[in-house]
Amino acid sequence: MAELLTIGDLARRTGLSISAIRFYEARGLVQSLRSSGNQRRFLRGDIRRLSFILIAQRVGLSLAEIETELVALPQSRNPTRADWQRISTRIHGRLEERIALLQRTRDRLGGCIGCGCLSLDTCALYNPADRAAHGGAGPRYLLGDEPGGY
Template identity: 70%
Template sequence: MALRALTKKDFLTIGEVAARTGLSVSAIRFYEEKGLVQSLRTSGNQRRFLRSDIRRLSFILIAQNLGLALAEIEDELGKLPQGRNPTARDWAKISTSIRKQLDARIALLERTRDRLDGCIGCGCLSMKKCQLYNKDDRAGDGGSGPRHILS
């Protein structure tokens, strides 16, 4: 596949990217500082972003809404090409990875939801004293924290 020469219309100012993504200019600068997007500089030292960066920034917003940490987002974006729009195949790789993370989080949330009423209801809030979920502190052998929910 031959690469075509980029033209002026392939680039957007930071303000145009902000308008297209709904992000603030300072947020875009932050993501650039973290290496999640890259800008080119004009001779006047103004930032110019590729149009494909709109997708990268939109992905960041979606991933954050799904509960991914910035480090996780960075790992996933590292799988995408810089300087071109991701293909369906590129996105499929990321989707598979994120799906596993989401499934694990959903399972944790469901366990928490299913056990929450009983735990809150007893009022002890102590893994050592809870007679419902941890009679005789059996869970203490498995480590600290809410073992029945985390495991």
């Protein structure tokens, strides 16, 4: 049988707290085995699973999105390079969308964001009569609508 890790070892290797690992276990994102003394033991591959969770959260994936991806991985063996490649391919588009949103935010935050506030002097130029409102609620231009597109 593959080398198993205690929950403390897993916490040290991932930088997560034991309570966070228990939380992810309760959500089904990692699965422990039980020793004869009923102590949790984890596969070494769970280091990768938990590391993926940390990175995915940092790049903006929701816990639901992370769960959707991890449910596709086998629980009974360590994930392979091909397993991770399939996840990478599936989330690539979502990451590209987030990158585009961050770039738009960086580039437009000092100007009109299409929120309909009409409080800045430039809003009268970028968003006259609150045209952005036709696209829906929220900061329309940061969400991807183009100024003057209404």
